[in-house]
């Protein structure tokens with residue numbers, strides 16, 4: 871009787887431990903999935919853009935039609951800030967997010983395909 875009740879208690883403890891292990895594993899798995907989804911989703915466009923070789927000339931043309939209104943014809947700043955040496959304070963990913971994200975009004979979000987985004991990046995690098 872005593873031994874059977876103690877083994878029942880042991881079983882209970884083991885069950886509790888297994889429950890905790892399972893919860894920890896579930897939480898770890900969920901964190902993993904969230905991180906994966908987060909990176910996966912935002913990186914597709916960014917990775918594609920970073921793979922491509924940009925053209926300063928095309929990037930400059932794009933800048934002239936889309937950005938000069940706020941950043942000035944020579945990118946020295948107007949409503950928006952001076953973009954010279956911007957690539958020293960922002961990395962490429964951050965610049966892509968800045969241009970496509972619309973996170974800092976009044977600057978709008980731009981729907982821009984990866985090749986044109988790569989051109990724009992190349993142009994911004996040429997302003998260093």
Ligand code: HEC
Nearest residue numbers: 936937939940949950951956965968969974976977978980
């Ligand atoms: C309607 C005006 C406007 C247009 C158009 C615009 N921007 Fe901006 N941009 C801004 C403003 C204002 C900021 C500052 C936002 C802030 O930091 O709050 C900014 C910030 C930036 C920054 C970050 C610089 C920093 O120091 O914070 C980059 C890079 C940038 N713009 C690039 C571009 C590019 C490239 C284009 C064209 C595709 C563009 N912008 C078009 C207004 C504009």
